[in-house]
Amino acid sequence: MNRTQQRTNVLISVVTVLAIAFMVNYLASRHYARFDWTASGMYTLSPKTEAVVDTLDAPLKIYVLWSRTDPLYPHVIEVLKRYQSLSGHLSVETLDPDINPDQFAIVSQKYGRVRTDAEGRSGLETGLILVYGDNARFIASSDFEDFSGLMFADPHGGDPPPSAFKAETELTSAIAGLLDDKERLVCFTQGHGEWGLEPSASQNLSHLKRSLQLDGFSVIAIDIDAAARIPDTCSLVVVAGPSRPFLPEEASILTDWFHRGRSLLLLLDPVPRQSDIEVTGLEKLAFDAGISLSSDIVLETDPRRLVSQSPVTFTASTFFRHAAVRPLAGAVPPPVVFSSARSLQVVESAHAVAEPLVQTSPMSWGETDIASLQDADEAPVQDAADHDGPLHLAVVSTRHSDTPEQAGRLIVVGDSDFLSEPLMRNGALFNQDFWNALVGWLGDARTLMAIAPKNPEQVHLTLSQRDSRNLLTSLGLQILLIAALGAFIVFGRRK
Structure with a gap:
């Protein structure tokens, strides 16, 4: 086979691979699917959510006012991607206060809330803002997990108490509320x-x-x-x-x-x-x-x-x-x-x-x-x-x-x-939540979707000191074995 034929075969192979990649990407975009491998189905949306999102007939913009360093951030983003896959009317824009401080401030001041932390410092509250036409809803970041514990806390800080991930409950209720013209x-x-x-x-x-x-x-x-x-x-x-x-x-x-x-x-x-x-x-x-x-x-x-x-x-x-x-x-x-x-x-x-x-x-x-x-x-x-x-x-x-x-x-x-404003804005207190609960029930404010919060499994590996020593010894021996095998192959080729 001469050099020209070799080049032609390489070119055909490259074009074929690119064509296959293009077709796979095209088919994936036409038949979009995401899979949830979590044991509790934490990211799987319910049929009720699909029905609500399917009724969107105008653009729904969701602003994510959230720091990417927050342990909850990637889980919320994953859920939002699932919502996006259900409707072309739904779009998401992330505004990190550390990366986009100016845009974060503009959107927060228009739609968001001011909260005061335990040290008395005031700041704009993180969360999601849903804008649908002239109407808007704000969902505080604290509403996405149950108050009884931090689901995604650092495991080195100790085992968190049982909790629940309420992203779908909050988002679907907010969307249903925006669609309700009452x-x-x-x-x-x-x-x-x-x-x-x-x-x-x-x-x-x-x-x-x-x-x-x-x-x-x-x-x-x-x-x-x-x-x-x-x-x-x-x-x-x-x-x-x-x-x-x-x-x-x-x-x-x-x-x-x-x-x-x-x-x-x-x-x-x-x-x-x-x-x-x-x-x-x-x-x-x-x-x-x-x-x-x-x-x-x-x-x-x-x-x-x-x-x-x-x-x-x-x-x-x-x-x-x-x-x-x-x-x-x-x-x-x-x-x-x-x-x-x-x-x-x-x-x-x-x-x-x-x-x-x-x-x-x-x-x-x-x-x-x-x-x-x-x-x-x-x-x-x-x-x-x-x-x-x-x-x-x-x-x-x-x-x-x-x-x-x-x-x-x-x-x-x-x-x-x-x-009072100091108590309602204090991020360490639940006065705002108490008020929201009362008004929500009396005013029938929430479209109750009866979507149960997800309970993510907390899987931890606990090793005794003896187990830890055995694990380290085993890893060390494996590294030495790989190094010895590599040296044997190198010296064998030199001969």
Whole structure:
């Protein structure tokens, strides 16, 4: 065979290989498939997710505001690739704060949230932003794994407690929410010393308003005293920390709202007077729903629950497994801080069923001697008139109805200070999660896809000292054997 024929054969071989590579790449792009070899199917999307993504009829842009050094990052990216494979309308853009600081800041300031770390430093929160037309959803990075432990923590730091990977649950619910064109309006009452919604108010929830808007809600203030009834467009009515009582006719408007099968959230702090607690005017509404408002101030003495030297500021001890707070229920309660709260009691009701949501530790009590608390010279001491712990801090009531859709929903929390901006933005606390859970259940905000979180297997190899020595010896002998074999071959060829 002459040189020309050899060159021709080489050229034909190269062209053939390139053609095969091109065809393989073309077929792979036309028949895209990814395989999940994890034991728990951590990256496998459910048929419900496929059905939701298939309904996209316009571009959905997902911004990944995440550092690539985060152990969770590659797992989230892998899941997002699975979503991309389902629809040509879905695109993903990653913005690492270390690599793309300017773009990260622009997108975060437009759609994201500000959080404060344990050292008091403020920064933009990492997570995903989903933009679909004029609507946007923000999913915090902390929402992708269960609060009970760090799934992908460094194994050298010890075995993490059992956890769950919730990427599909969060993403599919967010996409379904964007596709749902139903307007959800949260209406905050005003006129009774409640928290305001604008930054100009001395006590304001402007940060909460922004958070709700990011979650797809519209937010307005309503004056109960100026209206004959609450607008039907409201999905949820919130009474946030009134300092003055509601008049009977105003309370009847809220009562009628609840009786009509609507949702109501009452955040009722104890407002001290000289020797007792100011009435709210909503006592009868709550009592008829199976909830009694105690005229006390909760004091916590369990050192594990205190966040300062004051017994009035503490973290909750227990979250019950009701749907309204189920994401927070677990063997180890997440830190949700309450301050200057009143206790609540569950009572019998002929018209509703009440259940506790949150309670304090057994070492707490409800102080009824308000005058003694205002005396800074003496430490409070529990007596027979006080209420023994554990005490309920939040109670839910569902009104009886022939159909679930017409059953009124009511949640009463004996505190509104948990909504303060420092607590809501503190990344070490779960106050934001507690609020999201309440509003999500009352406002029916999430399209519940019933997609179970994935439980990745934690496989660890534990070796004794003897096993470690044997392993090292075996590896060393293998290296020496390979080196000897290589030397034998080299010297054999030289001969």
